[in-house]
Amino acid sequence: MLENGYIFTKDSKRIFINPTLGCHSHCSYCYLPKFNFKEHKIISLQEILAFLKENKIEQNKDTLITLGCFCECWSVSVKERTIEIINYFLKQGNQVQVSTKKEIKEKDLEMILPNIQYKGQLIFFISCATISSQKEIEKNTSSIKERMNSFKTLKKHQIPAVLYIKPFLEQITSKDIEKYKEYITKYAIQDVVVGSIYTEEETKEKIHFSEKVNLYYKENQEEREMINALSSITHVERRSSDIMKKYQRKTIRTE
Numbered sequence: 001m002l003e004n005g006y007i008f009t010k011d012s013k014r015i016f017i018n019p020t021l022g023c024h025s026h027c028s029y030c031y032l033p034k035f036n037f038k039e040h041k042i043i044s045l046q047e048i049l050a051f052l053k054e055n056k057i058e059q060n061k062d063t064l065i066t067l068g069c070f071c072e073c074w075s076v077s078v079k080e081r082t083i084e085i086i087n088y089f090l091k092q093g094n095q096v097q098v099s100t101k102k103e104i105k106e107k108d109l110e111m112i113l114p115n116i117q118y119k120g121q122l123i124f125f126i127s128c129a130t131i132s133s134q135k136e137i138e139k140n141t142s143s144i145k146e147r148m149n150s151f152k153t154l155k156k157h158q159i160p161a162v163l164y165i166k167p168f169l170e171q172i173t174s175k176d177i178e179k180y181k182e183y184i185t186k187y188a189i190q191d192v193v194v195g196s197i198y199t200e201e202e203t204k205e206k207i208h209f210s211e212k213v214n215l216y217y218k219e220n221q222e223e224r225e226m227i228n229a230l231s232s233i234t235h236v237e238r239r240s241s242d243i244m245k246k247y248q249r250k251t252i253r254t255e
Contacts, residue, residue, distance in 0.1 A: 005070070006043045007051055008209050012058040014241070016209045018070040019043060019081045025072055025101060025140045029129065029167055031198045032070060034213050042081050045088055061093035064244055069209045072141075074102035083111060090115040090122060095244055099125040099164060101138060103146035104153055113157060120247025125164040125193065125240055126150050131176040131183075137169070151187040162243050165226070166195030174222040177229050184234050191243050192236045194227050196220075 008016040022040045023032060052059060065085075067073050073082040082098070089096050090112070104124055116122055126147050130137050134144050141147075154161040163184065165173060184192065198207055199218040207215045230236050237243055 014064040020071045023072040028137045065089045065096045068099045074100040101127045101141035103142040104150040123160045125162045127164040131179045162191040167197035168223045
């Protein structure tokens with residue numbers, strides 16, 4: 001296991017990268033305060049590559065690159081660096097996943113599109129833990145309308161987009177089942193991940209992107225009901241990595 005806050009990896013299968021540390025979204029369920037980050041600089045691509053080289057991390061084309069566990073990597077101040085990191089790893093042949101609560105706009109994709117080698121090499125996970133309570137619970141994020149518009153933009157360019165219902169908030173997320181269904185149908189969303197909230201209460205599975213704090217996945221009955229309800233109209237998984245596997249080197253782009 002190797003970790004410096006910005007980068008975390010256990011082996012060559014997956015590398016978690018954070019262009020910066022911390023987030024200004026101030027979501028009510030945020031787990032980042034538990035990590036007590038004291039530094040919030042934007043890390044350079046050169047620093048990332050130097051860390052990987054110095055620690056002899058055997059990255060190859062099969063290594064999954066995951067961006068954004070400890071930050072909102074699509075915020076205005078960080079987006080440019082995030083795109084630089086995405087482009088580097090796309091050119092290396094890696095699959096890249098990006099999680100965000102921000103809108104993905106047409107202009108954001110201009111410098112990325114030429115570097116995508118196959119459909120599913122880059123996948124965006126559009127996070128949405130609540131619909132009706134977004135303004136109260138996810139205060140400084142893009143609106144639900146803006147986030148959902150990302151699905152339209154990404155579909156236009158054949159970039160898979162996943163509805164990331166994570167974390168699942170007990171007695172909150174489940175209230176919006178019918179609203180989620182409406183958006184899934186309206187935007188023809190093909191993949192959904194329903195993910196558990198992180199807790200300090202020990203459970204069977206610990207979070208897999210840090211060793212600094214003991215946080216665990218906490219599933220509840222409402223999640224299972226949500227999964228059953230959505231599975232009738234779309235493909236649902238519990239882990240984002242399962243979605244990435246689904247698209248791994250599926251269709252080579254020739255255009």
